[in-house]
Amino acid sequence: MKKLLRKCVPFGIILLMMLIFGATTEYFFTMRNLNSLLRDAAILGIIGVGITFVMLGGEIDLSVGSTMGLVMMVEARLLNSFHLTAAVSVALGLVVGVACGLLNSLLVNRMKIDSFIATLANQMLLRGLVYLCSFHDAKGSIVTATLRNRVFMKLGAPIGEVYPCAIVWIVLVAVSYFVLKKTKFGVYTYACGASENAARLSGINTKNMRRIFFAAAGFCAAISGTFMLAWQGATTLDGGSGYEFNALVTMVVGGAFIGGVTDTIGTAAGSIFMILIVNGLYKYGIPSEYQYIVQGVLIIGLSAFSAVRAYSAARRAQKQAYAADLAACGKEAAAK
Amino acid sequence: MKQSMKKLVCILLAAALLLTLAACSGASEEAPENTAASASLDAGKSLTTDNIKIAYVAADLGTENNQKWDQGCQEALSGYGDRVTYTSWDCKSDASTQNQIIEELIAQEYDGIFLHAVDGSAVAASVKKAEEAGVNVVTINLNVDTAYTAHIGAPNYDSGVTMGRKLAEMMGGKGGMVMIGPPVAFAEVIQTDDAIIDTLEAEYPDITMYEEVSGDWSTESGNQIMRDFITKYGADKINCVWCCNDGMALGALQALEAAGMKDVIVTGTDGSDAALESIANGGMTLTMLTESVVNAKIGCCILMEAIATGVRGCDLAETPQLMLEMTAVTAENVSTYYHP
Numbered sequence: 001m002k003k004l005l006r007k008c009v010p011f012g013i014i015l016l017m018m019l020i021f022g023a024t025t026e027y028f029f030t031m032r033n034l035n036s037l038l039r040d041a042a043i044l045g046i047i048g049v050g051i052t053f054v055m056l057g058g059e060i061d062l063s064v065g066s067t068m069g070l071v072m073m074v075e076a077r078l079l080n081s082f083h084l085t086a087a088v089s090v091a092l093g094l095v096v097g098v099a100c101g102l103l104n105s106l107l108v109n110r111m112k113i114d115s116f117i118a119t120l121a122n123q124m125l126l127r128g129l130v131y132l133c134s135f136h137d138a139k140g141s142i143v144t145a146t147l148r149n150r151v152f153m154k155l156g157a158p159i160g161e162v163y164p165c166a167i168v169w170i171v172l173v174a175v176s177y178f179v180l181k182k183t184k185f186g187v188y189t190y191a192c193g194a195s196e197n198a199a200r201l202s203g204i205n206t207k208n209m210r211r212i213f214f215a216a217a218g219f220c221a222a223i224s225g226t227f228m229l230a231w232q233g234a235t236t237l238d239g240g241s242g243y244e245f246n247a248l249v250t251m252v253v254g255g256a257f258i259g260g261v262t263d264t265i266g267t268a269a270g271s272i273f274m275i276l277i278v279n280g281l282y283k284y285g286i287p288s289e290y291q292y293i294v295q296g297v298l299i300i301g302l303s304a305f306s307a308v309r310a311y312s313a314a315r316r317a318q319k320q321a322y323a324a325d326l327a328a329c330g331k332e333a334a335a336k
Numbered sequence: 337m338k339q340s341m342k343k344l345v346c347i348l349l350a351a352a353l354l355l356t357l358a359a360c361s362g363a364s365e366e367a368p369e370n371t372a373a374s375a376s377l378d379a380g381k382s383l384t385t386d387n388i389k390i391a392y393v394a395a396d397l398g399t400e401n402n403q404k405w406d407q408g409c410q411e412a413l414s415g416y417g418d419r420v421t422y423t424s425w426d427c428k429s430d431a432s433t434q435n436q437i438i439e440e441l442i443a444q445e446y447d448g449i450f451l452h453a454v455d456g457s458a459v460a461a462s463v464k465k466a467e468e469a470g471v472n473v474v475t476i477n478l479n480v481d482t483a484y485t486a487h488i489g490a491p492n493y494d495s496g497v498t499m500g501r502k503l504a505e506m507m508g509g510k511g512g513m514v515m516i517g518p519p520v521a522f523a524e525v526i527q528t529d530d531a532i533i534d535t536l537e538a539e540y541p542d543i544t545m546y547e548e549v550s551g552d553w554s555t556e557s558g559n560q561i562m563r564d565f566i567t568k569y570g571a572d573k574i575n576c577v578w579c580c581n582d583g584m585a586l587g588a589l590q591a592l593e594a595a596g597m598k599d600v601i602v603t604g605t606d607g608s609d610a611a612l613e614s615i616a617n618g619g620m621t622l623t624m625l626t627e628s629v630v631n632a633k634i635g636c637c638i639l640m641e642a643i644a645t646g647v648r649g650c651d652l653a654e655t656p657q658l659m660l661e662m663t664a665v666t667a668e669n670v671s672t673y674y675h676p
Contacts, residue, residue: 026444033443040436139530144457146481156461228432233461234481236431236454282440285423 010254010269017276025283031161037272037279038162039231042169043224045271047247048254049172050101050220052267055251056180057213058193059108059115064247066126067100067218068225068240073133075226076235079149080135086152090226097222100126101214108214109207123244130237146234156230165227169268172220176264189213250274253299256306380646381447388643389421389446390636393437395454395478397426399553400608401628402452405476408632409450416640431458438462441471448472448485448639450632457481467650472642474635479657484649485642487657488635490626495662496531499603499624501539502664503532503576506601506621510542511575514565516551516558516588518580528605528624529580546574551584558587566595576601582611582623589619607665612674615667624662625673631660 022028047064054061071093078089100122107118135145147153155164180186191199192209200206224243229235253273254266262270277298281291381388392409394402406424413422425441427434431454439462441449449466451473453459460481463473472485479487507513513536517529529548536543546569551557558579565574577592577600579585585604592600604611607625614620638658642649649655665673 030443033440036436036439036443144455146457146460231461232431232435232458234455234457236458238430239432242430278436279440282437283444287426289426 010266010273014269014272014276017273017280021276021280021283025280028280028283033279035158035161035163037275038166040279041272041275042163042165043228043231044243044246044250044275045169045268046165046172046220046224046227047217047243048220048250048267048271049169049176049264050217051247052176052251052254052262052264053180053189054115054213054217055248056189056193056263057209058196059210059213060119060248061101061104061214061217062116062119062244063100063104063122063126064217064221065240065242065244066123066130067097067221068228068243069130069235069238070100070126070133071097071222071225072229072235072239073130075152075229076145076147077133077135079147079152080145086149086155089149089152090155093226094219094222097218097220097225098215099218100221101216101218102211104218105207105211105214109210127241130239134237142237144234144236147229153230153233155227156233163227163231165224165231168223168227172223173264173268180263185212246274249299253302256299256302380644383416383640383644385419387419387421388416388448388640389423389444390448390450390639391441391446392422392424392450392632393434393441393452394424394426395434395452396429397424400610401477401606401626404628405450405452405632405635408629409636411629412633412636413640420640427454429454431455434459435462438466442466442469446471447643448474450635450639451475451480453478453480464650467648470648472639472647473649474639474642476631476635479655482650482655483652484655485647485652486635486638486649487655488631488638488660489657490660490662493527493531495624496528497535499528499578499664500532500535502622503578503601503603504536504540504543507543507576509540512544512546512569512573513576513578514546514562514569514574515548516561516577516579516584517548519550519552529578532578551579553581553583555583555587555590558584559591560587562588562591563595566591566597571595571597574600577603579604582606582608582620585620585623586610586614589614593619605662607663607673609674612665612670613676615665615670616674616676618667622664622666625665626660626662634658634660 018028027033047068051061051064074096075089075093078084078092079086084092104115104119104122107113107122108115111118113121131142135143137143157163180189188199188204188209191202191204192206196206221240221243225240228240250270250273251262251267252270254268254270255262274295277295278291281294286294390409390413392406394406396402397406409424410422413420425437427437434454435458438449438451438459442465449471451459451463453475456478463480463484464482466473467482467484473480474486474488475484476488477490479489503513515529515532533545533548536545547565549561549564551561561584562577565577574597577585577588579588579602582604585602589602592598592602601621602619603622604620605624607623607627611620611623615623663673
């Protein structure tokens with residue numbers, strides 16, 4: 001019950017913020033705005049799902065933004081230059097995303113490069129590939145092309161009132177939460193993150209686990225990129241850039257919300273929180289430089305709150321242990 | 337006097353554009369499939385009694401041109417009284433952010449958007465949505481790949497041809513030249529460099545074009561690229577450098593001065609205050625001036641008229657375009673434009 005209540009805390013804060021924005025601004029509680037909010041949170045949140053597995057497994061992935069950009073460019077080229085169908089283009093895009101993730105795991109597993117360095121290098125490498133794959137005109141200059149495939153564009157348009165990416169995000173969060181909490185794989189994931197050596201000595205194939213974490217991150221980045229491309233109808237050379245850090249922040253915020261090690265629901269709450277701040281501040285017409293400041297302050301505040309809570313919990317546990325020890329000593333003395 | 341004439345010409349051009357808009361709308365009234373256009377004409381707002389919300393969505397408010405467009409919008413809209421609410425938004429050169437902001441403005445029921453697009457294709461879908469939602473969009477500098485209310489731009493290729501001839505004339509028809517071009521993503525829309533190369537190749541065989549390298553608009557990149565050119569081609573081979581903005585031209589000038597190359601012709605584009613000051617002090621040789629504040633004022637006037645008439649850009653067959661001329665500013669005429 002306490003656990004369930006703790007899970008509800010972030011969504012309570014989000015609801016409170018929404019009520020404040022709704023009460024103080026004119027256009028917050030409109031269907032168009034709520035849909036936009038959900039769409040933006042979904043695009044960020046889908047990447048967050050993949051990143052959560054990587055981080056819980058004790059690694060980091062700084063290449064998901066570039067993976068997203070590459071998938072967007074590859075799909076755009078497949079659709080516009082090679083005139084492939086939407087289904088085939090999306091399928092190949094997802095394959096590219098998984099391949100980017102596997103490349104990360106190869107660097108970490110085989111070449112023993114730290115995941116921070118490996119994925120940072122891959123971030124640059126993949127961004128270079130975006131340039132190479134981009135559209136060029138007759139003179140060889142890079143151009144941006146508008147997508148014409150109507151079937152593909154439907155992925156970026158709302159079905160009734162809800163964007164498809166929001167539905168996919170909710171499904172992904174639910175499935176990934178089940179995997180993390182109710183399966184052996186989830187236990188192994190937390191074990192890898194707690195201590196890789198202990199996990200390996202316990203018989204967990206940590207290399208294989210790492211392969212799955214990075215592939216999942218690439219896959220999620222590819223899904224996110226696909227929806228982003230369909231929504232925008234075009235992609236640029238810097239498509240997806242910045243999303244790697246935003247996704248990491250959502251996880252940090254999610255962890256701070258829950259008050260400890262996060263999971264995909266915490267990350268989902270972090271995604272909504274991040275997008276909600278921007279959306280709310282837009283309503284007040286606050287310039288972007290102040291938005292960054294507000295975001296930074298809120299993240300620091302949440303993290304500090306989480307740290308204080310963790311410290312208090314540790315102190316409480318220490319005191320309880322001390323009291324138990326004292327009681328045991330007292331009983332021993334009385335017996336003597 | 338010259339400036340007043342220019343403003344008059346601009347206003348006449350704006351009037352011509354409005355006539356085009358009206359003509360397009362009229363045509364759509366006759367076409368049965370475009371009845372929505374005629375219906376929306378009746379739904380125009382009163383500029384004197386209705387509240388109107390206008391936003392300027394800048395690609396990057398950190399650049400001088402964007403700041404001048406912001407200033408032009410503020411000045412133009414202040415003439416319409418307190419009923420007009422004006423806000424400016426910064427997209428930090430990110431197309432996704434620009435898309436989000438445009439959608440936000442649609443959600444907030446803005447009436448008009450004055451837009452400097454980050455990328456003409458990447459924001460096309462959002463601009464279309466805005467027009468369909470009844471938000472008029474007028475763009476500046478960079479055209480967007482969809483039909484909307486109006487575009488204010490400079491004729492890039494034509495001004496490049498003029499500039500190419502001017503440069504050749506200043507070089508005496510011979511010598512070596514290098515270019516610092518726009519970032520690769522802007523190659524499609526900024527055709528001035530292509531026009532200069534084409535003109536020099538076709539008309540001035542004694543001028544050697546060594547190389548064109550893309551910069552990133554910053555003074556630092558202009559400086560870095562120019563230093564590389566000097567190392568690669570030698571101080572005695574380069575007679576002229578053309579840069580696609582003034583910031584990079586000033587960087588190139590610093591590199592040339594550091595190398596003791598005082599006689600090289602340094603040219604830029606935009607007519608920024610820093611470039612005009614440099615020309616006045618004998619640094620840069622030439623800049624192509626765009627009157628950013630005036631251009632923004634014209635854009636806002638068109639936007640307000642479109643809101644008043646109820647024209648919807650998405651109903652037009654194609655976007656009406658108003659192309660404004662650029663002025664070559666050298667040491668001879670800099671006093672007309674530079675007032676310290």
